[in-house]
Amino acid sequence: MLRSSFCWLPGLVALPLLVNAQALRVDDLYAVSSPATTILGVQPAEIARPKSYKALETALLTNFSSGSSWQIPVNYALEVTPYWFKPRDISVRQLMNPTTGASLKQSFSISVATGRRASLLDSTRTIQQLGFGLRATLFPGQLTTAFDTDLAALSSRLAIIAPARYILEAGRGKTFANGNALRAYLDKEFGTVINDRITDKAYIRDFTQLQIDVVESVLLGRYPENNAQCQLLLGQMILKLSDYDKTYKLAELAKKVERHYYFRKGFRMDVAAASSVEFPTNDFDYSTLAKYGIWATPGGSWIWNNVNLEVLGLVRFMSNQVVTDPTRNWDVGSRVAANWRRLSLSVEYIHRFQNTTLQRIPLPTGQTDRLLRSDQDYRLAMGFEYHLSDRFVLAYALGRNFSLNTEFNGNLISILSFNAGLSGPTVKIAD
Amino acid sequence: MRDFTNSLLVDLSSHPANQPVSLTIRGGDGDVNYTVFKDFTGRYAYGNIVNYALGHPAELRGKSLLTVTLVTDTNPFTNRTSLWFLVNDHRFAPFTADADADNGTVSYSITLSFV
Numbered sequence: 001m002l003r004s005s006f007c008w009l010p011g012l013v014a015l016p017l018l019v020n021a022q023a024l025r026v027d028d029l030y031a032v033s034s035p036a037t038t039i040l041g042v043q044p045a046e047i048a049r050p051k052s053y054k055a056l057e058t059a060l061l062t063n064f065s066s067g068s069s070w071q072i073p074v075n076y077a078l079e080v081t082p083y084w085f086k087p088r089d090i091s092v093r094q095l096m097n098p099t100t101g102a103s104l105k106q107s108f109s110i111s112v113a114t115g116r117r118a119s120l121l122d123s124t125r126t127i128q129q130l131g132f133g134l135r136a137t138l139f140p141g142q143l144t145t146a147f148d149t150d151l152a153a154l155s156s157r158l159a160i161i162a163p164a165r166y167i168l169e170a171g172r173g174k175t176f177a178n179g180n181a182l183r184a185y186l187d188k189e190f191g192t193v194i195n196d197r198i199t200d201k202a203y204i205r206d207f208t209q210l211q212i213d214v215v216e217s218v219l220l221g222r223y224p225e226n227n228a229q230c231q232l233l234l235g236q237m238i239l240k241l242s243d244y245d246k247t248y249k250l251a252e253l254a255k256k257v258e259r260h261y262y263f264r265k266g267f268r269m270d271v272a273a274a275s276s277v278e279f280p281t282n283d284f285d286y287s288t289l290a291k292y293g294i295w296a297t298p299g300g301s302w303i304w305n306n307v308n309l310e311v312l313g314l315v316r317f318m319s320n321q322v323v324t325d326p327t328r329n330w331d332v333g334s335r336v337a338a339n340w341r342r343l344s345l346s347v348e349y350i351h352r353f354q355n356t357t358l359q360r361i362p363l364p365t366g367q368t369d370r371l372l373r374s375d376q377d378y379r380l381a382m383g384f385e386y387h388l389s390d391r392f393v394l395a396y397a398l399g400r401n402f403s404l405n406t407e408f409n410g411n412l413i414s415i416l417s418f419n420a421g422l423s424g425p426t427v428k429i430a431d
Numbered sequence: 432m433r434d435f436t437n438s439l440l441v442d443l444s445s446h447p448a449n450q451p452v453s454l455t456i457r458g459g460d461g462d463v464n465y466t467v468f469k470d471f472t473g474r475y476a477y478g479n480i481v482n483y484a485l486g487h488p489a490e491l492r493g494k495s496l497l498t499v500t501l502v503t504d505t506n507p508f509t510n511r512t513s514l515w516f517l518v519n520d521h522r523f524a525p526f527t528a529d530a531d532a533d534n535g536t537v538s539y540s541i542t543l544s545f546v
Contacts, residue, residue, distance in 0.1 A: 051511070052509065080510075084508040087513035088513070089513075090459055091457065091459075091460050092505055095461025095463065151463065154463050154505075158463065158503065162465045163477065165467070165499050169497060192475065196477070244432075245535075249501055254463065256536045
């Protein structure tokens, strides 16, 4: 039955391969997940990823404090990367092309998530859950050649704005008798920069255009008669220049550079660990260890016919104390995803080797013998994601979940979700 | 674009009199940066400033040097940008400023005063 139900999957996965896409980004797959949410088995609409101490403080105070006491928020997820809370003397190339040790430090994250589940004994009662997780990238993969192109594109724009900014800033420290003196200063300094790049015609064209847009447009029809009026005009020019980052779309160019942190080729591997505790009586003073696990996700990505193919493996050990008979599970599986523009399709298969503790027998020696049962189980699911915008993702997952000794009722996976990556990296849609 | 203005006092008293003072300016936190300044000979310096010879201590004392660096946030983990100054082997505490938004640019105007 199962075979016939999913026989159309290969065709669906292959569908985007037949389309001649123009652009493609691997980080379209950037998951709205963290180890803490994975261990709880929840799919939050958003994971808060504060990018400074101040933002972390705000996130904690807003969500965990209630007047003078602390509370556990419901369905909340937070992930922080402590390494970046301090300023680091690291260049863009060191960030993007780290050694294994540097990658571990830079990507190491701590995650927290909360959730609720129905009690297995009394389905009308819910139990609060709290998950903790750690994650790091052990092997980050390699930069593609497009990195140098994107970096050069951004640097070349900064190279035009920065000298103009310097000339205007330096002018603020000078005294000009009148408009003629100001013009003479600006012409001389802009001319010097142009002379320094005399062989670079494209640079001269763009720098001259900037001079027209920022300097000449302000000076046009103005005849300042003293230094104060000249300084006022210099201030206006600096304001205009500050807006030039929009003219050059610096943020878009920077986003293209940033994406190379995720958009890489070759082998990569993340490692993660997580555990969860539960509050059976919803009392903070009484908690029990629910689950713990450790896993690695080796994989790689390739671009074929403008479609990005990503293959991720999974090796995971997970202990589950939530279920009636505690289990120890070894999971081995793989996820294949194809991404084309706004659309992502994926298929996931995980095979589970499960040991269930049916009974604990105390021995006269003081040790405990366990009566174990071995089982095998699997999870098969397909996912669909459509990026409505840079941050909003509509996702649907359908499939069969693990069915032996789980805390969930039934094994049907059918989840429609609308994720907002408001605190995480945005995903630029390549249209 | 966000503006950041500050000054840096550079004490050359312990610097050997016969060795030129060299300046390095680095944008940190994995961001892209570009620096411009006009040295004491009137020549512009552009881009990555690494061990740029400014002159001997006796020539620099009492003078100030304006530097402008644009730092654009390209780090997915933080919007903070930082600017690091090294005079010879001495690294000063960085100047830091948060970009207005993801992938924003900060314009640092730092005046070095040599004493």
